[in-house]
Structures are given as structure tokens and as C-alpha cells.
Amino acid sequence: MAVDMARAPQSKLRWGELDEDDGEDLDFLLPPKIVEGPDENGVKRVIEYRFNEDGNKVKVTTTTRVRKLARARLSRRAIERRSWAKFGDAAHEDTGSRLTMVSTEEIILERPRAPGSQAEEVKVAGDPLAAMGKAGAVLMVCRACGKKGDHWTSKCPYKDLAPQVDAFIDKPPTETTASSGATKGGAYVPPSLRAGAERSGTEMRRRNDENSVRVTNLSEDTREPDLLELFRAFGPVSRVYVAVDQKTGMSRGFGFVNFVNKEDAERAINKLNGYGYDNLILRVEWATPRPN
């Protein structure tokens, strides 16, 4: 701490004579540093007090855990071997080489659990930050696109490309079969041939995109739930989307609503085009050139 270095032997300070911004010299007002030595878990706690920029007294607690990775119980011969010279490809190596590194992840001996209990979830939630940028430790799984490693589900940039399990329409419950039916003795069954797979799923989605309604002139704070609430009156809605500026978080003023039925979409357009919503006049039209 630089503050300590700056202290010269001081003559008796009278607090009334001190300047406002000389707060750093008021160290004598602070309680002394406390070091709680390593306890049986190897946890060491250092409690310091100092003044922050605003001149307030702050208590800084630093908790460190010292772990010994290995117990060095080496025989005499082993100790001799420790001092052998490096040879072969290791001869020109310096200690900074990154061949050997300690894993940043904590790996545990996972006990087997009864089926149906969540083993993985807890571990993943505990270490999301360690996964960032680390080649092997991919713990961020996006449910929307199945891509791993760089974003969570809510931030998925491929949201509209991936098949989504929407809460708005009742897809037949058999869609989410994992290993039902045709597993003839464990043979591989492609997803499109599994029981309950929607063969016409893609057709359905294409038709759905023809029921797409574009809504423009939205107010800044309009979001998907708002649109949903507004449009569901006309019929079941399969999907809503509002374009949001990532930097500011505000709506970019437009969005899309996909109806299940084309007639509902048509009625919505007729009724809501020109409708006043949140101080702005909505413009509602077909998203694609008018499908006829």
C-alpha cells in the first residue's frame, strides 16, 4: 500500500489543521490490519481498513485459500532425481513454457445418482465465468440454437433460425421424445424418423412465415410481451419478435408477429393498422409481399 510508504515521521498532527483532501494521512484513525492465519482448510483472511476516493472509511477483506497440490514425501533417491538436468526436447525449455498447467476447473469425483436427479445443473451454474475464453471448459449452452460456449439462451443471435419450443402454441407433446419408439436394440435413429417427429414441421414453419405481420412505428420501450398481448386477441400467435438495439436496449421501432392462422393475421392487419399504441400510430402490414 503506497500510503504506508508516504508516511514520514510526523509531528503531532492537529486534526483541525489538516486539509480536506489529505484524508490519506489519517491512517492513524483506522483500525489496524488483521490477519487471520490459515485455518485447517487453508483459508487466510486479511482485513484492512483504508480510505477510498470519497474519503470514506472502507473495510477490505481479502480471503485467500492456499491449497497444497501434492504432499512432498520424496525418498532420498527421488530428491536426487528432482535435480537432474532436463534432456531431450525439454533441454531448452524455460519454466515459463505452458506444457503443464493446473486446470482452472474444479473436477470432482462425481458419485452416481439415481436417474432423474439433476447432477449437471449445479456444477454448470457454479462456474460460468471460468468457461469464458477457456478452450476446453464449455459450460455455456444456448438452448435456442444448441451452440455452446459463447452465449446464453437469452442472448442468442440465432434465435429466429433455430427451432423453438414456443409456449404460445400447443405443439403435440410427442415432439420432445428423446429415445422413444424405434430404438431397435439401441440402433441409431435419425431425429426425423423418430416417433413423434414432425415431418411436416418445416412445411408448417414456412407457412407460418407467410402469416408474418410486420409492425412498425413502435415506441422505444415496446417489447415482445406487449406485442403478444396486443395481437393475441385476433388468434393464436406462434411467434413475436421485436428488434432491439443491443447498445441502448431500446426497441428499434419495429417487430414481427407470426400468427398460426392467416385469417387471424389478416384481421389483425385490418384492425390494428393505424391503431394508437403508446403515443404512436402503429403501422401493421404483411411482412412478405402480400401472399395470395
Add this chain to the structure above:
Amino acid sequence: MRPILMKGHERPLTFLKYNREGDLLFSCAKDHTPTVWFADNGERLGTYRGHNGAVWCCDVSRDSMRLITGSADQTVKLWNVQTGAQLYSFNFDSPARAVDFSVGDKLAVITTDPFMGLPSTIQVKRIAKDPSEQTGDSVLTITGPQGRINRAVWGPLNKTIISGGEDAVLRIWDSETGQLLKESNNETGHQKTITSLSKSADGSHFLSGSLDKSAKLWDIRTLTLIKTYVTERPVNAVAISPLLDHVVIGGGQDASHVTTTDRRAGKFEAKFFHKILQEEIGGVKGHFGPINALAFNPDGRSFSSGGEDGYVRLHHFDPEYFNIKM
């Protein structure tokens, strides 16, 4: 625990071996250079340069002075552990697969692959104390098994040699006459290629791992089946803990599962089983590819695994490991 990752090999690992005192770890891989590491912190000590093919197996003498390695370049080489110098090279007519020093390090058993019409063989060579007196003659040559012999180890007091390989049969041979003493039979034995063998610390029983997704524990003298451990994956490597009643089994992935499973990185695991109860204790994940090699430190407090991904992962057990109750 925080495993130590050692990425010294560019190709898949094939074998791992600790020296007797447990301070050195020798790793063999398909990249032609066996490497030696310090077993406490994973720091690399050196590499042995000289082979021209994948190194399949190695063994180290009891005094940690000599290393023997078997390679696909049809040679088995003897090395000075400390300097990395090659002391002798045995030449064969086919790739060498498994090597093992006898108790006393005076003999070594070497297996060779079937190659260009030649059958697979098990050969015993004498190892001289002074490398300059070393000759290449075989004391004993055994042929007979069909297919590759993946592993051969010495039995108690060097009286027998135990071998296992692609024909899924474990065999015990007399080490002086070469006669076949015992064979595992079809019902109790493995159904597919035996990939690995591992002796217990006292040498009274051993574990065999096979691509039939099981590992079996056998009595070394009578070849009676004692225990069977069933996993979901073909077994590539096995090891017996010298300290506790645990065995660890490492394997790969069934080909049919490759496209359908969520290939989350680091999912290949080394499975721990209770040796006597045959129940799974748990798994240690982390490898990005099938596990090809496993070894326990002779003190039983750490183990290392080598994978298809080229990494050696060195694990020091947490205190909780020693208190696991089943």
C-alpha cells in the same frame, strides 16, 4: 481436485507408467517420443528421442535407471532414464506392442504384432546390467495366439507370463518352457479384444479391460474370475489402486453414439469402481477424447490418465476420496 494438464504429446497417448517410487511418470504416445514428467507437479523432465514410430508401451526398472519402450517402428529400445541416451535397440520383424520388465529387471517380455504373414509372438530377452554387454537374442519365443497381443505381463516370481489380445482370450504361459498353462474360457472370459492388463500392487490378482465394455478381475495363479465391472463404454485402460479397494476404468465411446450424444467437451471420464462390491463409485471427467491410458501412483494418492486428445491429466485426490463410504 485440480488436475494438472500436461500437453507434451501432439498425438494420442498410448501408455502411462509410474516408477517404483512414484516421483516420475513416463508417458508414451503415437508421436514417437516417450516423455518423463515429475509426478508431483507435472513438470516435464525430458524426452527420449530415437523412435520412428508410435510408441505403444514402456516399463521402467526398479531403480529408475533403465527405461524400455516398444514401438511400431519394429524396435524395442533401452534408455538411460536420467540422460535420455539410447543404450540398446532390439530389432524385430514386426511392430512391437507390449513390454514389461521382470521382477529383478533381468528379463523383459516383448510382444510383437502379426505383420505381413508373420504371426504375433511373445519374446523374452535378457537384459544385461552393463549396456555394452547387451545382446539381442531371445531367451524364449512363444507363438500361438491369433491376432494382436495387446499386453503381456510377468506373473509371480517370473514363473509365468500372462497375455491378452485381440482374440479375447487371456493366457498364462510358463516363462521357461513357453508352454501354455491356462486359458480363459468363453463363458467367463471376455467377448471382444482385450485392450489392457493391470496387476495389483502385491501381484496376486490382475485386471483385464476389453472392448466388450467390461473389466474383469482374475486370480493370477489360477486364472479364476473373481469380479466383473460393467461399463457403458468400450474399455481402453484399467488400473488397480495400490492403497484402497478401488479400480479405475477408462474407455472410449461407442461409434453409434457419436452423432447423437451431446458432445460437450470434457465428457470422457475415468470410472472408479469398488473392487469388491463391483459398484460404481464415481467418475472423473475432463478428457476431450477417449481415455487410452491410466496409472495409479504407487502411493495411491494420485492417478493420471492419458487420452486420445494428447493430454495427460494428473489428479491428486482430495481428502474426501479417502473417506468414501459405499
